[in-house]
Amino acid sequence: MAAISIQGLSKTFPGGYRALDDVSFDVGSGEMIALIGASGSGKSTLIRHIAGLVQADRSELCCISVGGEPIQQDGRLTPRAKALRRHIGVIFQQFNLVSRLSVMTNVLVGMLGSIPAWRGTLGLFTRQEKLLAMQALARVGIAEKARARAGTLSGGQQQRAAIARALIQGARVLLADEPIASLDPSSARRVMETLASLNREDGLTVIVSLHQVEYARMYCPRTIALKAGEVVFDGASTDLTAARLREIYGDASEELILPGLADAAPAPAGARAGAAAPAGQAAAAALAVPMRPARHSLEVAASRT
Numbered sequence: 001m002a003a004i005s006i007q008g009l010s011k012t013f014p015g016g017y018r019a020l021d022d023v024s025f026d027v028g029s030g031e032m033i034a035l036i037g038a039s040g041s042g043k044s045t046l047i048r049h050i051a052g053l054v055q056a057d058r059s060e061l062c063c064i065s066v067g068g069e070p071i072q073q074d075g076r077l078t079p080r081a082k083a084l085r086r087h088i089g090v091i092f093q094q095f096n097l098v099s100r101l102s103v104m105t106n107v108l109v110g111m112l113g114s115i116p117a118w119r120g121t122l123g124l125f126t127r128q129e130k131l132l133a134m135q136a137l138a139r140v141g142i143a144e145k146a147r148a149r150a151g152t153l154s155g156g157q158q159q160r161a162a163i164a165r166a167l168i169q170g171a172r173v174l175l176a177d178e179p180i181a182s183l184d185p186s187s188a189r190r191v192m193e194t195l196a197s198l199n200r201e202d203g204l205t206v207i208v209s210l211h212q213v214e215y216a217r218m219y220c221p222r223t224i225a226l227k228a229g230e231v232v233f234d235g236a237s238t239d240l241t242a243a244r245l246r247e248i249y250g251d252a253s254e255e256l257i258l259p260g261l262a263d264a265a266p267a268p269a270g271a272r273a274g275a276a277a278p279a280g281q282a283a284a285a286a287l288a289v290p291m292r293p294a295r296h297s298l299e300v301a302a303s304r305t
């Protein structure tokens with residue numbers, strides 16, 4: 001059974017802009033898939049639809065299912081949507097933690113959907129719940145940060161705390177929307193390795209949107225590429241060579257390739273979900289420039305003024 005199934009998904013925003021155009025694909029249980037595409041291609045919009053945060057255009061043919069159950073159909077959330085959302089962890093580029101609260105409290109927020117509202121409001125968590133939060137933090141490798149204020153953590157650690165929050169929520173599907181776009185290369189690798197390990201060892205199904213294809217090749221056996229809201233490639237990440245990208249995107253392909261790596265050898269074919277194989281690690285070492293360089297240089301420029 002597919003962990004995620006998308007049929008005939010189109011989305012037209014008010015004003016008439018068609019951000020997704022008849023998107024259909026299935027994701028098998030335990031797959032780890034990269035979603036790539038230039039800025040504005042529809043990655044975030046697609047992720048938000050799978051999570052049931054946005055409703056698709058009305059169409060009888062449109063159905064999005066998670067774990068075999070429709071979360072939206074014919075452009076409407078189903079009655080099961082609320083319950084299904086509990087099994088879907090969404091991770092964003094900006095982490096979405098409350099920086100003045102402890103890491104532990106931020107992770108416990110993931111429980112709010114499954115405990116009585118009054119306890120959540122008062123921040124009254126049981127010993128067992130706190131133990132689960134500690135286990136989730138240990139799982140992502142930052143148990144020692146449990147008491148620290150979230151705002152004091154590095155970007156990569158904050159992202160791993162956000163992943164722990166999704167774990168404690170009971171997510172079986174992780175949707176990560178550019179989780180490494182704000183991170184330095186070594187933090188980016190740690191976060192991707194965390195996602196890959198959850199996929200490989202805990203069997204979570206992962207969709208991760210990425211701005212550059214090298215990370216897709218390194219960590220995700222399969223890539224779905226979007227262009228102007230349409231699926232333009234769905235296959236083995238290793239097949240998405242620089243030449244293939246150029247064929248699909250023309251000059252815009254440069255946005256999807258880290259500078260200087262256009263001809264880098266891809267990870268070996270058949271790389272298992274998240275198995276950062278030796279050649280992959282060599283390529284990882286080569287990833288010495290930040291993701292989304294333009295965004296970073298803007299940030300650097302701003303911090304200098």
Ligand SMILES: Nc1ncnc2c1ncn2[C@@H]1O[C@H](COP(=O)(O)OP(=O)(O)OP(=O)(O)O)[C@@H](O)[C@H]1O
Nearest residue numbers: 013014017019037038039040041042043044045046
């Ligand atoms: N709420 C909205 N109202 C109108 N247009 C929107 C809305 N959300 C997204 N869009 C448009 O839909 C298109 C796809 O946006 P989306 O954010 O999904 O792209 P993306 O691939 O995630 O881009 P990026 O790499 O910059 O994050 C864009 O042209 C965007 O302007």
Ligand SMILES: [Mg+2]
Nearest residue numbers: 043044045178
């Ligand atoms: Mg986006």
